[in-house]
Amino acid sequence: MTWSQSRTSPSSATARIVWPVAAVLLSLLALAVGGLVWTGQRTNELAADQQLATLSASLDTEKRQTLQRFARVVGTPAAVTALTHPISPRAAQAAIGEPLEQVLGFEASFVVTPENIVVTGRAGAEPADQRRFDARLHLLAPALAELRDKLGQLALRRDPIFTSGADPATVARKAGVSRLAFDGGMLRILVAVPMLGEQDDPTGGLVAVGIRPLSLASLREDILRGNYADLHIEEVTAGGPIAPWALPVLDGQSMMRATLVWRPVRPGDQVLERVLPSIVIALLAIGLFSAFMFAHVRFVTTDLVNREARATHLALHDPLSGLPNRSLFAARLDAALARLDDHTDGVAVLFIDLDRFKDVNDTHGHEAGDVLLRIVARRLTDALRGADLLARFGGDEFAIMQTHVRSAHDCAALAHRILEAMREPFDVGAANVMVGATIGIAIAPENGRERDTLMKLADQALYRAKNDGRNRYAFFQIGMDHALIMRQAVDEDLAAAIAANELRVHYQPQYSPDGRTILGVEALVRWPHPVHGMIPPSTFVPMAEERGLITQLSEWVLRQACRDGRHWPGISVAVNVSPIQFRQADFVARTAHIVDEEGMDPTRVELELTEGVIVDDADVAEHAMVELRSLGFRFALDDFGTGYSSLIYLRRFAFDKIKIDRSFLEAMETTGESAILVHSVVHLGRALGLTVTAEGVETAEQQRFLQAVGCHQLQGYLLSRPLPAAEIDAMLGVARSAERLSA
Ligand code: C2E
Ligand code: CA
Ligand code: CA
Secondary structure (H helix, E strand, O other): OOOOOOOOOHHHHHHHHHHHHHHHHHHHHHHHHHHHHHHHHHHHHHHHHHHHHHHHHHHHHHHHHHHHHHHHHHOOHHHHHHHHOOOOHHHHHHHHHHHHHHHHOOOEEEEEOOOOOEEEEEEOOEEOOHHHHHHHHHHHHHHHHHHHHHHHHHHHOOOHHHOOOOOHHHHHHHHOEEEEEEEOOEEEEEEEEEEOOOOOOOOOOEEEEEEEEEOHHHHHHHHOOOOOEEEEEEEOOOOOOOOOOOEEEEOOOOOEEEEEEEEOOOHHHHHHHHHHHHHHHHHHHHHHHHHHHHHHHHHHHHHHHHHHHHHHHHHHEOOOOOOEOHHHHHHHHHHHHHHOOOOOOEEEEEEEEEEOHHHHHHHHOHHHHHHHHHHHHHHHHHHOOOOOEEEEEEOOEEEEEEEEEOOHHHHHHHHHHHHHHHHOOEEOOOOEEOOEEEEEEEEEOOOOOOHHHHHHHHHHHHHHHHHOOOOOEEEOOOOHHHHHHHHHHHHHHHHHHHHOOOOEEEEEEEEOOOOOOEEEEEEEEEEEEOOOEEEOHHHHHHHHHHOOOHHHHHHHHHHHHHHHHOOOOOOEEEEEOOHHHHOOOOHHHHHHHHHHHOOOOHHHEEEEEOHHHHHHOHHHHHHHHHHHHHOOOEEEEEEEOOOOOOOHHHHHOOOOEEEEOHHHHHHHOOOHHHHHHHHHHHHHHHHOOOEEEEOOOOOHHHHHHHHHHOOOEEOOOOOOOOEEHHHHHHHHOOOOOHHHHHO
16 A cells, blocks of 8 residues: 555646537537638628629619610601701701700710711710810720721621611610710710611711710619618729729720729628627637536546545544554655665664553543543654654554664654653543553664564564563564564463463462561462463563453462462462452452352452552542452552552552562662662551561562561562462471362
8 A cells, every 4th residue: 555646636637527528619619600700701702792793783784774865865867867967067966965965964975977077066065066076085985996896897797787677776776885984083974876877888877975974972872772882983093902892994095993892781790790699608608617517527526536535544544543554654664764775864663552551441431542542642743853753553552653863862862752741641531540651662774674574673672661661662672582472472372371270370478577487478370381481470461461361360360379378377368469350340249259269268368459550540449449358358559669659549548568669679789779768668658557568589688678677578589489389388387188289
């Protein structure tokens, strides 16, 4: 399991899902808009083309009608006769010119010979002569040329027009030409028609020409019916741009002089305008949809990522304390060990076990236990420095990976801080409790570079520290391996050994200060293991406590001690009581029952309690003690001076005896202070009316000193080691009964 897993960021996941969808929608929309614009453009172009064609056709119609009207006037028999049979020019003008001007709006008209000699003419409502005609020739010449050319062509083909006897007006209309020209800033329609007698040579006859101005206003309104917005004429300057939809208009010399320009209708635009709101709405919808999708997908992915993170966190952390668990610890340790080289500082593994945590759980309940663990976690965290990592492995087991370790001093300093942090009482709600901690330390690279090795060695060191008396720390030392193997074996075999009666009880005599009289014995359990030899109680008693076997074990010892002790007249038999046992509700009843069953006098049974028993739950302890005392049992306070309690407890709890811990006598050898302490403890005990016993008396000097300060009883290797019952029998001069021998 790794602790750092690659995580999908919510935004990238969102981007992966939402943006493509939005992009596709937008592309579709863009395609639709593009298509629409293109179609609109095409529609506009077609409409413009259409307008251009219509304009051109309208102008053609206007030209044709002008020609027809002109032909009708000049082609009347009267007009032809007036011209072909010379009468007064005045009459010709009246027949032709006046109707043209007044009715049809011509500004000028002339009848000319093939040589362009004016036969008759009118301009500006007056008769016009050759000079006037010549002034207009530049305008009229192309029309005349075209007409003559056309007439020539018709004659060449012998067109029936000239032979079928059609009336002159029809001939004029059919053979005539009309042109549109731009001249003098204005549009003009020029018409030219032949004026033929019946046998006339079409090419050699007279020709009538007319000029009719075409005002923009009448073009717009009358001809185009206002359909061409902003219609106007643009003069074409040489090389200047020409509007794409402009209609070219030529001048007299057939040069493009001007164009007719207008604002073309744009139906495509109108369609687009009509569709535009829909497009905007669609865009908004897509935007909203994308935003919604984005938010939704983001929410979903964020949720997913969070869940994943939570799951990962749960998998790698202890739910109670929130600390990393064993897996994460292992992974981090691996990583730190992988970085280890000759130039970096070391890495240490500290295993921490709480002392008497089980007591707290048993006495105050699991909730109090949980509270305690959380406080411990906090205090341990506070004791860390820098990149150190604290983990909880479960139960009351914690572990620290200490980095930047330059020497064992760094580890010792941390261990001290931890022990110091544990010294304060813990408020677990129901009560203030005291727990200590025991710490085992292994250091890389000195003790090894492998995670498994380091953890195993730290565990061994922890085990060693526990054996040395808890509430302390120990570094791994070579040789601890053996202890660990042993512990495992013991762990596996203990239950079976108790059940199979494999345990033995030895008795250590307690003497009068002069060492001559045995006043009592202390029952001490032994385990002769078939493979590992004699295993000391310091190894397997704590284990029995952890495994829930302590009651079974203790009751077995008590029963055995009663069986052996009832034969030893007058002396007391001390039995050690585990704190866990003492807290059981039926402890009093069961103890009394066993003693009674074995026929032992309760007044000779001395129950040895350690201070831990009474400190943890004083009321329960006091209650049990009062009951047992009323049955005759006596109490000794064991290991006096090592625990947490004060002398106050001696007053409150009715002990009969205090047993000064062995460590005081050990220390006495080297320092004088300890001697003073022992002296005052003995003094105090006597003052309180208690029997004072000294444990671990190993030298004659110690004996002399204890005797001198007034100690009541002595126990130690100097006087006697713990011995099998048979040897106590012998020392007391008690004969072994047949019943006991067989037992
Ligand atoms: P303890 O109750 O303090 O027992 C006295 C220990 O001191 C015994 O160790 C004894 O062998 C040792 N001792 C006696 N005289 C001397 C001496 O002159 N020098 C030295 N160095 N040691 C001396 P043992 O038998 O190994 O027992 C260790 C502890 O195991 C006991 O300490 C007691 O706390 C526990 N224990 C032993 N038997 C039982 C039992 O039946 N039930 C319970 N609950 N605990 C037991
Ligand atoms: Ca004892
Ligand atoms: Ca003791």
